[in-house]
Amino acid sequence: MPTDTAVTTDTEVLMAGFGGQGTLLAGKVLAQASMDLGREVSWLPSYGPEMRGGTANVIVCIASKPIGSPLIESPRGLIVMNLPSLEKFAPKVRPGGVIIVNQSLIDRDPHRDDCTVVKVPSRELAQQAGAIRAANFVMLGAYIGATGVMPPAAIERAIAEEFEGDKARFIASSVAAFRAGVKAGRQPAH
Amino acid sequence: MSRIEIDSIRCKGCGRCITACPKDLIEFSQEINDRGYTYVDFTGHQEDCSGCTLCAVVCPDQGIEVWNFKDKQTFVNTTGLTENMTHYCPGCTHGVVHRITAEVLEELGLLDRTVGVAPVGCSVLAYEYFNIDMFEAAHGRAPAVATGAKRARPNLIVFTYQGDGDLASIGGNEILHAANRGEKITVIFVNNAIYGMTGGQMAPTSMPNQKTTTSPMGRDVETTGYPMRVSELLASLKTPAFIARGSAHDGKHSLKLKKLIRQAFEYQRDNTCFSFVEVLSTCPTNWGLSPDEADKWLETTMMPYYPLGIFKQPDVASPA
Amino acid sequence: MAKVLMKGNEALGEAAIRAGCVHFFGYPITPQTEVPEYLVKRLPEVGGAFVQAESEVASINMVYGAAGVGIKCLTSSSSPGISLMAEGMSYLAACELPCVIINIMRAGPGLGGILPSQSDYNQATKGHGHGDYELIVLAPASVQEAVDLMTLAFDLAEQYRNPVMICADGMIGQMMEPVEFPGEGRGEPFKPNDWELTGAKGRARRVVNSLFLAPEELFAHNIHLKEKYDRIHRDEMRSDLYGADEPYDLLLVAFGTMARISKTAIDEVRRDGLRVAMFRPITLNPYPTPALRAAMDAMGPSGKVLTVEMNMGQMVHDVRFAAEGSRTVDFYGTAGGIVPSPDQVAAKIRALIG
Numbered sequence: 001m002p003t004d005t006a007v008t009t010d011t012e013v014l015m016a017g018f019g020g021q022g023t024l025l026a027g028k029v030l031a032q033a034s035m036d037l038g039r040e041v042s043w044l045p046s047y048g049p050e051m052r053g054g055t056a057n058v059i060v061c062i063a064s065k066p067i068g069s070p071l072i073e074s075p076r077g078l079i080v081m082n083l084p085s086l087e088k089f090a091p092k093v094r095p096g097g098v099i100i101v102n103q104s105l106i107d108r109d110p111h112r113d114d115c116t117v118v119k120v121p122s123r124e125l126a127q128q129a130g131a132i133r134a135a136n137f138v139m140l141g142a143y144i145g146a147t148g149v150m151p152p153a154a155i156e157r158a159i160a161e162e163f164e165g166d167k168a169r170f171i172a173s174s175v176a177a178f179r180a181g182v183k184a185g186r187q188p189a190h
Numbered sequence: 191m192s193r194i195e196i197d198s199i200r201c202k203g204c205g206r207c208i209t210a211c212p213k214d215l216i217e218f219s220q221e222i223n224d225r226g227y228t229y230v231d232f233t234g235h236q237e238d239c240s241g242c243t244l245c246a247v248v249c250p251d252q253g254i255e256v257w258n259f260k261d262k263q264t265f266v267n268t269t270g271l272t273e274n275m276t277h278y279c280p281g282c283t284h285g286v287v288h289r290i291t292a293e294v295l296e297e298l299g300l301l302d303r304t305v306g307v308a309p310v311g312c313s314v315l316a317y318e319y320f321n322i323d324m325f326e327a328a329h330g331r332a333p334a335v336a337t338g339a340k341r342a343r344p345n346l347i348v349f350t351y352q353g354d355g356d357l358a359s360i361g362g363n364e365i366l367h368a369a370n371r372g373e374k375i376t377v378i379f380v381n382n383a384i385y386g387m388t389g390g391q392m393a394p395t396s397m398p399n400q401k402t403t404t405s406p407m408g409r410d411v412e413t414t415g416y417p418m419r420v421s422e423l424l425a426s427l428k429t430p431a432f433i434a435r436g437s438a439h440d441g442k443h444s445l446k447l448k449k450l451i452r453q454a455f456e457y458q459r460d461n462t463c464f465s466f467v468e469v470l471s472t473c474p475t476n477w478g479l480s481p482d483e484a485d486k487w488l489e490t491t492m493m494p495y496y497p498l499g500i501f502k503q504p505d506v507a508s509p510a
Numbered sequence: 511m512a513k514v515l516m517k518g519n520e521a522l523g524e525a526a527i528r529a530g531c532v533h534f535f536g537y538p539i540t541p542q543t544e545v546p547e548y549l550v551k552r553l554p555e556v557g558g559a560f561v562q563a564e565s566e567v568a569s570i571n572m573v574y575g576a577a578g579v580g581i582k583c584l585t586s587s588s589s590p591g592i593s594l595m596a597e598g599m600s601y602l603a604a605c606e607l608p609c610v611i612i613n614i615m616r617a618g619p620g621l622g623g624i625l626p627s628q629s630d631y632n633q634a635t636k637g638h639g640h641g642d643y644e645l646i647v648l649a650p651a652s653v654q655e656a657v658d659l660m661t662l663a664f665d666l667a668e669q670y671r672n673p674v675m676i677c678a679d680g681m682i683g684q685m686m687e688p689v690e691f692p693g694e695g696r697g698e699p700f701k702p703n704d705w706e707l708t709g710a711k712g713r714a715r716r717v718v719n720s721l722f723l724a725p726e727e728l729f730a731h732n733i734h735l736k737e738k739y740d741r742i743h744r745d746e747m748r749s750d751l752y753g754a755d756e757p758y759d760l761l762l763v764a765f766g767t768m769a770r771i772s773k774t775a776i777d778e779v780r781r782d783g784l785r786v787a788m789f790r791p792i793t794l795n796p797y798p799t800p801a802l803r804a805a806m807d808a809m810g811p812s813g814k815v816l817t818v819e820m821n822m823g824q825m826v827h828d829v830r831f832a833a834e835g836s837r838t839v840d841f842y843g844t845a846g847g848i849v850p851s852p853d854q855v856a857a858k859i860r861a862l863i864g
Contacts, residue, residue, distance in 0.1 A: 031515055042687050043685060044684070068771070068773035068852070069775075070681070070685055071849055071851060073853050302711035303711065305578075321710075323707035323708065323709055323717070324716075324719075326721055327574070328601050334563065335571050335578070338572035338573060339578060339579045340575075341533065341535075342559070343580075346579065363564055367568065371561075
């Protein structure tokens with residue numbers, strides 16, 4: 001068990017997009033990494049009648065004490081993969097929060113001057129990392145880079161854990177995509 | 191010279207043995223027994239009895255045992271049934287089917303590893319009569335109960351005993367899917383073309399124009415459809431199974447029926463397949479016939495529509 | 511054993527195995543389908559059996575068959591499917607067969623919706639099938655508690671020879687949280703007993719039956735069952751208090767998911783100096799009435815009670831029963847799959863004592 005517990009911060013993040021964009025998986029990796037760091041965590045997906053397509057979102061809560069409501073109306077973090085999600089959730093982010101916008105699919109500004117907004121060309125960065133389908137990890141990386149809620153290494157371990165076994169071939173490219181995201185996320189803070 | 195012993199206490203006076211005896215050696219007594227039935231007596235000459243056992247075979251009440259000319263007992267009441275006297279009406283062939291099922295289990299040495307499932311309907315009290323571990327199931331659900339029991343303890347021999355309302359109507363889904371999954375259970379399906387316990391309503395298997403309390407003008411096939419041939423229906427499934435239809439309306443057919451039921455349990459014992467025996471059976475009371483007339487009505491009205499035989503066997507190519 | 515991150519539905523499946531249950535009978539329905547999907551993979555690994563039944567009617571009767579032959583078994587469904595199981599539950603209770611039924615509640619009535627709801631509280635605690643019988647009903651508020659209650663569920667089922675329902679909602683079923691499982695691998699089967707049907711070898715035959723045509727016999731059976739339920743009501747009430755160490759002016763009563771959401775609301779209003787505690791029944795049946803009454807009485811006569819549920823007001827009647835007219839009991843609820851947010855619950859609290 002890693003011992004860098006103290007590094008993480010209590011927070012919650014809503015990750016939203018189309019079904020198939022990997023929001024639930026990226027959220028799970030974040031939750032897994034937080035748990036591995038010894039934090040309390042909850043992963044609450046929206047679930048609807050659509051098996052594919054439609055909207056998919058997940059709220060991940062990370063805390064130092066048992067989590068009360070896993071349902072958060074105004075999260076401190078928002079990762080939006082598509083325009084409908086931006087329109088629906090950006091107004092709800094708590095003032096002072098962080099919004100990560102998927103620039104590859106969204107050409108609109110969230111108009112939240114009271115939040116840190118990071119626009120990430122996730123598809124292009126994923127492509128450059130050699131993992132065209134890993135835009136979700138680019139976005140997660142940008143969130144980690146922008147917020148510093150936990151060390152990137154914790155997420156990288158969780159990615160390896162998620163894909164261990166017969167999906168191990170995805171680990172390297174997913175981690176590369178994630179790292180590209182972290183870099184993109186850090187830029188506005190520096 | 192053979193002999194029979196008639197238990198006048200068990201006898202309900204249905205007279206099926208009188209019809210069955212090829213030598214006319216049995217007659218109604220002039221007396222009634224403690225339960226109010228005019229019982230039967232052996233009134234012929236002892237030397238005329240060939241010991242054919244047909245009287246015992248057709249008796250629905252375990253009321254007759256037979257010894258051959260060497261005084262060896264050739265028809266013994268099975269230990270697979272309890273001593274309880276059944277609640278079935280005089281001449282109802284449920285008692286025959288109970289006995290045959292129990293005899294088969296006894297002869298195969300399976301009684302102490304068998305669990306039976308009783309239905310809702312006339313045979314709801316079957317758990318009082320089979321001398322083995324028994325379930326009473328909700329109406330129509332016996333094949334699901336049997337599935338649960340068999341999957342949980344595969345070494346058990348599990349059978350259901352169901353009537354036509356229970357199996358073909360309310361339990362249509364359960365029997366269809368138990369058969370289609372190929373559950374290694376045995377189903378004894380007693381088809382007497384009517385709801386007996388509730389007093390003679392139309393069943394899915396009632397005959398065209400048959401008068402029942404819910405088809406007082408006779409079953410109208412235009413509005414209620416045709417009698418359901420469950421054996422043929424189940425035999426159309428691709429899943430390997432043993433599906434057969436026999437009849438309990440006379441001694442000869444009862445002996446053939448026993449072979450079918452034996453085969454069914456052998457298939458289960460050998461873990462081969464789902465096995466199902468439909469039994470054409472009589473309901474003298476609700477058909478409004480004497481036991482003798484009921485046996486004849488079954489033969490003339492039901493048998494042409496419900497042909498006897500084996501419809502499907504796991505080791506024989508399916509006709510479908 | 512280390513914690514693992516798991517969905518509530520899957521965790522319930524694994525917890526059943528740890529409790530010694532390796533036989534499952536069920537039918538797909540959202541939002542509980544991950545229970546069968548998990549178990550179909552796991553049960554063969556631990557020597558069990560999985561049957562996808564043709565209907566919930568069949569599932570519960572397969573449970574009846576498996577429980578009757580003395581095997582720990584489980585079924586799982588969601589609201590409309592539970593309605594179809596009502597008949598079977600009555601038979602299971604009547605025949606005193608131990609088993610566990612999971613209900614991952616969704617919104618009704620009718621086909622309703624698939625989102626979380628608590629609108630089957632009445633059904634679980636007072637409804638389902640016909641006749642004088644009761645189920646033990648357990649309501650987890652987290653994935654970990656769902657796991658813990660599964661062990662308890664099989665223990666209570668065996669001890670009292672009674673079906674036990676785990677009554678959660680779509681949120682608990684679908685959410686992932688870290689969980690720790692008891693034991694290693696498959697748990698213990700039922701202890702030797704004198705009721706299971708195993709073939710009457712070397713003993714008197716047994717019958718699993720609920721038909722008693724003689725009224726005196728059925729009445730005696732009813733009395734026997736009632737005595738058992740009385741023991742359950744005496745010995746098995748479970749509940750939890752939050753924030754009751756300090757004086758409070760309002761007692762919020764909620765179960766399952768709604769209790770978690772309310773907890774966050776309470777933390778929020780406390781920052782503004784409002785004094786609120788929460789009573790959470792864990793056993794919905796037996797309902798922990800005496801403990802609830804004590805928690806009410808711990809407040810002065812002006813203390814208020816607020817029941818919060820994801821339905822149009824069901825448990826609130828049991829809360830009012832506990833109050834016995836000693837004070838008014840307010841209600842806040844949403845339905846249709848709308849889950850109240852902590853802010854909405856907080857607003858209701860403020861409206862009452864703010």
